[in-house]
Amino acid sequence: MTAYVLVSRSAEYETRMRDLLGDRLAVIPGEFLTFGPESVVSRIPESPRIALLGPVLNYEETKGLVEALTAKHPHLGLIVVREQRSDLEDWVDELALHAVLNPDATDDTTVALLDRLGSWLVGNGHAETGDFDAPASIALSDLERTWDESELEAGVKPPSPATPVEPAPPEWEFPPLEAGVPTEAIAVVAPKGGQGKTTIAINLATGLAEISPNSVVLVDADLQFGDITAALALEPERTIVDAVSDAADDEIVLKTTLTHHADGFFVVASAPSPELGDQIRPGALARLIDRLRATFRYVVIDTTPGLGEHTLVTLEHVTDAVFVTNMGVPSLRALRTEFELLSTVGLMPGNRHIVVNQTDKNSGLTIKDVEKIIGAPVDIEVPKSSAVLLASNRGVPLIHDDVRDPAAKAIRSIVLRIAPEAFPKRSRIQRRRRSNEPE
Ligand SMILES: Nc1ncnc2c1ncn2[C@@H]1O[C@H](COP(=O)(O)OP(=O)(O)OP(=O)(O)O)[C@@H](O)[C@H]1O
Numbered sequence: 001m002t003a004y005v006l007v008s009r010s011a012e013y014e015t016r017m018r019d020l021l022g023d024r025l026a027v028i029p030g031e032f033l034t035f036g037p038e039s040v041v042s043r044i045p046e047s048p049r050i051a052l053l054g055p056v057l058n059y060e061e062t063k064g065l066v067e068a069l070t071a072k073h074p075h076l077g078l079i080v081v082r083e084q085r086s087d088l089e090d091w092v093d094e095l096a097l098h099a100v101l102n103p104d105a106t107d108d109t110t111v112a113l114l115d116r117l118g119s120w121l122v123g124n125g126h127a128e129t130g131d132f133d134a135p136a137s138i139a140l141s142d143l144e145r146t147w148d149e150s151e152l153e154a155g156v157k158p159p160s161p162a163t164p165v166e167p168a169p170p171e172w173e174f175p176p177l178e179a180g181v182p183t184e185a186i187a188v189v190a191p192k193g194g195q196g197k198t199t200i201a202i203n204l205a206t207g208l209a210e211i212s213p214n215s216v217v218l219v220d221a222d223l224q225f226g227d228i229t230a231a232l233a234l235e236p237e238r239t240i241v242d243a244v245s246d247a248a249d250d251e252i253v254l255k256t257t258l259t260h261h262a263d264g265f266f267v268v269a270s271a272p273s274p275e276l277g278d279q280i281r282p283g284a285l286a287r288l289i290d291r292l293r294a295t296f297r298y299v300v301i302d303t304t305p306g307l308g309e310h311t312l313v314t315l316e317h318v319t320d321a322v323f324v325t326n327m328g329v330p331s332l333r334a335l336r337t338e339f340e341l342l343s344t345v346g347l348m349p350g351n352r353h354i355v356v357n358q359t360d361k362n363s364g365l366t367i368k369d370v371e372k373i374i375g376a377p378v379d380i381e382v383p384k385s386s387a388v389l390l391a392s393n394r395g396v397p398l399i400h401d402d403v404r405d406p407a408a409k410a411i412r413s414i415v416l417r418i419a420p421e422a423f424p425k426r427s428r429i430q431r432r433r434r435s436n437e438p439e
């Protein structure tokens with residue numbers, strides 16, 4: 001298929017790109033812009049995935065083309081081919097372009113940029129990997145025959161403009177971080193396994209996403225046995241292994257490693273196997289957290305139980321830690337030891353939130369007893385509730401699955417401690433119907 005389309009006024013550049021991309025490229029001479037941008041769009045065969053606009057197109061022409069192209073192909077990747085000039089940033093911002101390519105860039109740089117944008121489109125479901133492959137047989141496209149210059153000069157009548165198609169609103173986007181708004185990273189930790197870290201991390205991300213839609217990322221840093229994607233019924237294409245790879249040094253590639261959840265947050269999925277998870281170095285995890293904080297308002301991190309190297313390094317790179325324990329005496333004692341250790345090594349994050357999960361009147365302990373054992377006041381009590389397991393088995397965050405459940409309400413108060421503006425409005429907490437659910 002012709003995955004790429006080039007609209008330019010440089011025969012030299014067209015020849016170069018034809019040599020580079022062969023039959024995967026359709027070239028539309030910029031001269032057709034005389035008949036309006038729709039005339040160019042109507043000449044594009046099939047549904048291209050990436051458009052290269054330029055060189056030698058002015059701002060108005062590029063703007064008209066972007067509008068007409070995105071009306072017909074809403075998920076098209078847009079690259080402007082233009083030299084570095086002082087007004088380039090305005091072009092990128094105002095025209096919502098994905099990338100800029102210098103016409104003098106080497107072939108390697110050009111191909112690398114096309115590959116990166118291609119992977120980003122694939123990662124976001126706007127293209128298939130195979131779309132960018134070379135076609136098996138070389139078929140002469142109609143383009144070259146129809147659009148020779150003599151026909152243009154003779155004034156070929158352009159076909160009537162394509163019927164404008166209302167652009168589909170994007171399902172989601174990465175909202176830009178507001179200048180001056182601090183970003184927060186919250187680690188959910190526990191000295192022992194099975195205390196409720198994952199449950200709390202998922203619902204914390206869900207609650208924060210209500211006030212900062214698509215500006216929350218949930219990192220499954222339980223490197224060996226992470227289960228966030230299972231609890232959310234997500235099928236990630238990429239995982240934390242990709243997110244810490246060298247290729248993800250590029251911000252666009254890093255974003256393609258995230259999995260989007262319909263409730264307005266992103267997930268860095270756990271490693272596909274414990275062996276691969278084991279290979280992730282603590283420094284790489286720390287760097288990932290820092291990089292995500294540059295893009296997201298909130299980074300929520302689910303961790304491995306205990307105080308292994310990865311969890312320690314995580315605590316060093318967060319603003320908040322949510323400590324989770326149940327009412328069992330061994331867990332409470334372990335939590336006290338964890339506090340002592342973190343204070344000794346100076347790794348207690350600035351904001352500490354102590355959550356006692358699965359509280360139960362029949363445990364034989366009161367909250368006062370709990371506080372005595374752990375040596376600190378309890379901030380939130382989350383009652384034991386069958387709705388927790390039910391939500392997890394349904395693959396839906398508890399706070400959206402069962403709004404009135406007492407455990408859901410308690411977890412909402414953890415969200416409130418971190419984001420006091422997140423008061424629960426009725427409209428916000430209505431459970432959303434899944435697309436695969438009957439009406
Ligand atoms: N408040 C609660 N009421 C009832 N069940 C709960 C509650 N919180 C968590 N659970 C259940 O306890 C189990 C462990 O919870 P979860 O997976 O969140 O813990 P975890 O600390 O992430 O465990 P792991 O250390 O294995 O990663 C799950 O089956 C979950 O459904």
Ligand SMILES: [Mg+2]
Nearest residue numbers: 197198222227
């Ligand atoms: Mg867990």
